[in-house]
Amino acid sequence: MTTTAPRRRASISDVARLATVSVGTVSNVLNRPDRVSPATRERVLAAIGELDFVPNGSARQLRAGTITTAGAIVLDIANPFFTDVARGIEDRLDEAGYTLMLASSDENPEREARYLRLFEEHGVQGVMVVPSGPDVQHLEALRSRGLRVVLLDRPSPVETLSSVAVDDRAGAAAAARHLVDLGHERIAFLNGPHTIRQCADRAEGLRAALVDAGLDPGEALVEVTITALNADGGQAGTEQVLALDDRPTATMCVNDLAALGALRTLRAAGVPVPSGMAVVGYDDVAFAGELATPLTSVRQPTHQLGYRAADLLLDPDDSAAHVTFQPELVVRESTTGTG
């Protein structure tokens, strides 16, 4: 076994020297092989192989100015919703020969900024981001510096920024209507902070649907803010709800992960679903229909969301576009069952 000590990376001039040609010729066999005679091409290729030469991307990029890479920042990479979106992005990018750098902000604007900067410094073509705060000024600034920017899963608050989103108001409203139709008059909503646009929109949609149904949101709606938008958050939120004096009869969750935590907590507490507490999730992730109590959830076109976002990013026509998909309520036993 060779215990090759890590040596300095070979550069193009090392290759040139070994092949006894000029650096220009090496560059040519790399980028326009037809311009160079078969004989020398052979020689250069051999030298490249011998030295394990890999062109320095920084130097190349410094010359070229740009690369075929895009960045994406999602809120939480452990959430299947976002990974499905990421797959959509990857698939579209792949078609165009682009590569994706993926990062997760953890709903932390500071982390978001850090990754944005990293991407920018590395000269990505553009970025797709699920903003972790209400503010998009930093993204407009990015755009004015020549990067393509697409807002992910969030309608653009400004004309100049492209966006691909799902109508969160409509999704939450549909879920609320369903619950009201079932006779629920007091609903808990395990929601994230309103600084996250999706959360604010869903709260609004829910409220509006309640009002439409002739209910007083002040009475009918108990919004519980959970900090972790996952199963642990859902568990903590549900514990709060269960401790309430005038306990709601239904719980809507900001996503299916939170709903998973809610179901788990309810079961541990011996509260039957839906007779003791109806539960609605959001996202309709793959396992939603396979749970002990199959989960009523709001389905979003995740893969398309990502695919379309990448599509906009790649679009040579640089004008801003705003795409909105419609969600769809999928009804299952967690609201209509006999449990």
Added chain:
Amino acid sequence: MTTTAPRRRASISDVARLATVSVGTVSNVLNRPDRVSPATRERVLAAIGELDFVPNGSARQLRAGTITTAGAIVLDIANPFFTDVARGIEDRLDEAGYTLMLASSDENPEREARYLRLFEEHGVQGVMVVPSGPDVQHLEALRSRGLRVVLLDRPSPVETLSSVAVDDRAGAAAAARHLVDLGHERIAFLNGPHTIRQCADRAEGLRAALVDAGLDPGEALVEVTITALNADGGQAGTEQVLALDDRPTATMCVNDLAALGALRTLRAAGVPVPSGMAVVGYDDVAFAGELATPLTSVRQPTHQLGYRAADLLLDPDDSAAHVTFQPELVVRESTTGTG
């Protein structure tokens, strides 16, 4: 609203000109602010703000040689197992002020190579990779070019490459023993191709456990190769198993996603679990215990796996280390229930 047309990125010399200083001074306020007088520092900072200057990472890196970024390549970003591992990596990297570039190879060696090259060209400190093929020569080559390389979720076949893995043989063997103890004498294994080390190891562990129990693997084991290591693959594999003449009484799955597909298919076919068919998953993802039939599964220390891998990558002591975690069988109703 300003419709700022994307203009050329400002460079350090633009800043220098605007602030009427030299580029060296601008560089100093960026990197060693103490070396420069407060007055000029102010002036330079103002110019930077005015021009929205963001240093060009490629240029910086070309000089500096390296950056505080690491890359990771997993098989499938839509699999919660890998995203949990990724979270572990991120957490450790974050502590060190590093950032992570994440990519998914789709079990495709070509894609793996492409991302590896991208990472290398961008000068990452190192990479953590779940190899998509049996071969690791390209990774050894990477290492010999000075990058830190850590094999993820796969024991290193060579001394020189660090690795963080879970004992796959032991995990599969434990599951098989459990099944045999329950009286099963014919077991289907929905497994991925053996070119993926984990799959080969699990098949071996399973086989060995069967032999230990006095069973003939040729009789007792039906291995079905699934190409997609997810719910769809699990569904396809289960359909094959159900069509078998001498139908097995238990199905082991290469991961919980596949098990999800298996459960779904069995339910659709009216086969009760476990009385008609016992099912065992692998990974023990978050929802495994919350399914209609809670899933017996092999738990792996996912977060730790990633955390430790990043730890090795960051370790200034460059000698190769090999870490192996032990998995743990979590028994639930999909094997012991009354359904």
Added chain:
DNA sequence: CTGAAAGCGCTAACAT
């Protein structure tokens, strides 16, 4: 404390 200048590795004119 600040400026001038070399050079990181590469590509693309331009020469030969």
Added chain:
DNA sequence: ATGTTAGCGCTTTCAG
């Protein structure tokens, strides 16, 4: 067909 060279944007001596 191949060589020479300027310069991408930055950091870092070395002078002043």
